[in-house]
Amino acid sequence: MFVLVPMVIIFAIAFRPALPAGGIGTGWSLNAIRALADPSYPALFGRTLWTSALTTIACIAISLPVAFAMARLSPVWRARALLLVIVPFWTNFVIRVFAWQQILHAEGYLAEGLRFLHLVGENERLLGNLTAVVIVSVYTYLPFAILPLFAAAEKFDFGLLDAARDLGAKPLRAFLAVFIPGIRQGVVTAVLVVFIPMLGSYVIPDMVGGTGTQMVGNKIAQRNFTDRNLPEAAALSGALALLVLAPMFLRRKGKQS
Amino acid sequence: MKPSRVPFVTLVIVLVFLYLPIAFLVMNSCNTSRFASKWGGFSLRWYERLFERQDIIAALGNSLKIATAASIISMVLGTAAAFALERHRSRLQDAHRLLITVPLVLPDILMGMSLLLLFVSLGVSLNLITITVAHVTFCLSYVALVVQARLQDFDFNTVEAARDLGATKLQAFVKVTLPLLAPGILAGGLLAFTLSIDDYVITYFVKGPGSDTLPTLVYSMIKKSKDLPVINALSSLMLAATFIVVAVSQRLTRPTPIRD
Secondary structure (H helix, E strand, O other), X not given: OOOHHHHHHHHHHHHHHHOOOOOOXXXXXXXXXXXXXXXXXXXXXXXXXXXXXXXXXXXXXXXXXXXXXXXXXXXXXXXXXXXXXXXXXXXXXXXXXXXXXXXXXXXXXXXXXXXXXXXXXXXXXXXXXXXXXXXXXXXXXXXHHHHHHHHXXXXXXXXXXXXXXXXXXXXXXXXXXXXXXXXHHHHHHHHHHHHHHHHOOOHHHHHHOOHHHOOHHHHHHHHXXXXXXXXXXXXXXXXXXXXXXXXXXXXXXXXXX | OOOOOHHHHHHHHHHHHHHHHHHHHHHHHXXXXXXXXXXXXXXXXXXXXXXXXXXXHHHHHHHHHHHHXXXXXXXXXXXXXXXXXXXXXXHXXXXXXXXXXXXXXXXXXXXXXXXXXXXXXXXXXXXXXXXXXXXXXXXXXXXXXXXXXHHHOOOOHHHHHHHHOOOOHHHHHHHHHHHXXXXXXXXXXXXXXXXXXXXXXXXXXHOOOOOOOHHHHHHHHHHOXXXXXXXXXXXXXXXXXXXXXXXXXXXXXXXXXXXX
């Protein structure tokens, strides 16, 4: 009894996020669904996927050596490094994006330095483009990628690497051919926990991106708050939800077989 | 053979990369100059300005109220959920587990949107209570996970022993189970508190007019480019608060030494 009653409540609450396209009351119509055929939407979804994919690849590429290095530290330093990776993840997200907005600002030291080195043109901006969105996204999701990779790397038998080297593999080759397959499960988790939330990214493109970097999330917010068109926002959310749930179900299928 | 230095160097660079923006922010909060890019000397004037802002104080109050309520409710429900997950295994539980873990990865914007639609279709007016309900929805999952991790090494024989010695179910729960699980539950609650205080996206979707929390207020200030140095000062204080909470929860989650 003690278990059952809260369970029903939890079911009720946990079900809420699973109902993205709930009805809105005033009759039924397919207008919102039809609005999805808007010619700008394929590009929007394409851009969302592309930005998310870039961020995910960058996060994984950076996190792999980090997880490797962390797993090889002594237990005390390992715990410290882990804490250092986690703390920024608990600090306020809006604040961190705001910090980046200031760093990348046109009159900031970074922009001036790059201009001085002639790495960026005189009128080129660091904010408002895809690079800015990806850099800040990588910054935000890096801890998400490091944690599962580290958890997997910690269980990895490093003797295998020595064996690979004894057999003549160069360090990089041993890393690619032995270490990465060895922590495959961690890599899959890391890809999912970066890629899926990235698809729903809204704050980062809104704050450091420009009109050319809008993602589905921005469109949903715009439909919602600027146009006050809830059904259309809901239809977009529904499409996004399908996009998000697909990889999750694929993974479950893969696990079962 | 000498191990490669590359991974270690990457680790150090990544840590610097993670903390640089935070350091930059704190540094700027003490900058006299209005412009983030120019260093004008040390001052605490933005902190003074911060405490003159009534709207910020009010938003902070809202944030604290919501976070407190949300963390208490999700502590209760999350613990119950963890018990259900740990003690009863069936096909239903698989579905239950999925429902608990989905909010962990579901993009915030979808949670926000679905909750907004739910409230709108129920005809509930948006206010602090809707924000609290929304926060409970996502905090719950985290609390359940933390408590469940604790339950995995929990010795249910202690409860059996209490029952054998004549304790009622309630007595056994209050006197044996709860005290043993308290550190895990509290850690989950703290986690819920920080998540609730930090949340922007979901809050933005379900907040009604006039009920700003700290993150939504900060966001709208940033969007309007209003009083940016004040935001730096505010951010620094929020960062300090987060670090304290993390330090406390670290102590709580540290595994308790085994006693004889």
